[in-house]
Amino acid sequence: MNCKNAQLLLSAYLDSELTGSEMHRLRKHLSDCDCCRQEETELRTLKSILTDVPQVTPPDDFEERLCSLVFAQKRSDDEGWNRSWPLVSGVALITAALTLLVMNHLSDSVQTAPKQGNVVASELRRDQTTLAGANPIFDSSTSFPTGYEGK
Amino acid sequence: MIGVIAKDRISSREGQARFESLMRCTHRQAYSLAYRLTGNASEAEDLVQETFLRAYRFFHKYDAQLPFTSWLYRIMTNAHIDSVRRKGRLRVTSLDQMGPDGAGTWDVPDLDSSPDRAMMEEALDEPVQLALTSMTAEFRTAVLLADVEGMAYEEIAEVMKTSVGTVRSRIHRGRKQLRRFLIQHSPQVIRRISNEL
Structure with missing residues (x-):
């Protein structure tokens, strides 16, 4: 060593x-x-x-001050939570409701958008009725089946 | 349901009584360690209060098989190191710097002129506290737990959440820092103790 x-x-x-x-x-x-x-x-x-360093003693009133502070603080934390939990629950409820509302709205928008197949079918029908000499606006009974409906 | 609530209330009341009893038994020892860690009465009070507040909040996690002071010191050393880091200062104090009262020098007692034992102990305390305050927080904590609290390295490692090897190194380097400071600023402390041994 x-x-x-x-x-x-x-x-x-x-x-x-x-x-x-x-x-x-x-x-x-x-x-x-x-x-x-x-x-x-x-x-x-x-x-x-x-x-050998001597123990340092706290002030005489420290023990009582310490006890009051620790238990008062804990009580205040508990009371703070008891007071605030209805508010927290309310905010959570409103947030959930708004989320549902937004999701519903998005879902409706998707459903109401025209399907591409229907657009093509409608254009074909208009072309066919025009070729047959009918007015596509006033006489829809003269349209020909296209096979694209519903796609 | 009512029975469960009543039982919880009773155990909470019992827990508070038990905690209060432990706090009353240990607060003096805790204050002394806090004073040695922080170097002044006001910060020591703050540290003890913060420590017991945290301890009470997490009292349900305390394992009653282990000494309460070990658990408490773990909380205190963490709180102290957190506070030192938060304040962004590792309190390194030099006797060459401005004194605590804003004057240009520290008032270090002349031990050779105070033969009385009680007076000498009191006079020794200030330079030693200054030397402790000059150390880095981790070294100071390890040295205090070993020398002032008399804890074993394994226990200190548990308190400081580190390995025994790290504790060994911190204590050794901490003591060397301390000795260097005392030799430089208060050689009379070392001289007086050496003569007694």
Whole structure:
């Protein structure tokens, strides 16, 4: 193990978080290396500083303020939902109705569009009646069957 | 139907009582960690409030087999890191920069002139807090959970939702950042502790 690898393991070593083999190799290195031992001492000092930092206490009234705030906020969230759900449901209902209306309208437009087969049949009928000398506007009884009707 | 509603109401009331009891037991510890994470009382209060609000909202997801504080700290560290990112600042503070009161310098106590142990602890606290505040949020969180809360790496990994290897690296790099800061700005802290050890 070289110094670079050893120093990467030092923090975990001080926290007793190394595996057995890592600890064995690190201890062997530390027994031979003054520089890494110095590093270990300094990190141990630092850990001791952090372990000893005093607990910071909150203000005296904090506990009560905290409880009031947490439960009041939850109540307000619940009440907000209870107040708003009829509105949300109403909007959803109107949206659904409008969607249905638009879909119906589109479907009607498709159905009322003239079929291409009927247009051709009507043109053929007009040509045939004209050829037969009848007026296609006033006398539709003289038309000839074309075979395109209904297509 | 009425029976089901009544049962839900009872369990909700029981849940609230249980949560309140846990909150009253743990809020001091939570405040202390929040103070170390944020570096000041006002932000610590905000962080604790946000943490307990989130915890109460998702209390139904809490697994009672696990320690409540571990679950709470997970929420707190996420809330803290979210807040730091949202504010767009990783609080890196240099003693060479403007002091907290707008003056040109920080007021760092001279530990060599305060022999009393209680006074010394108090005096040690400020430079250490400044050093903690100078760290990146992820490193600070890992170091605090390990050294101040005394948590194992696996537990910290669970709280921070990361791997044990990442925790190991964050703690090591965090401590080195901290030491560099203290040596540069408050060498008397290191000196005093080294003499005691």
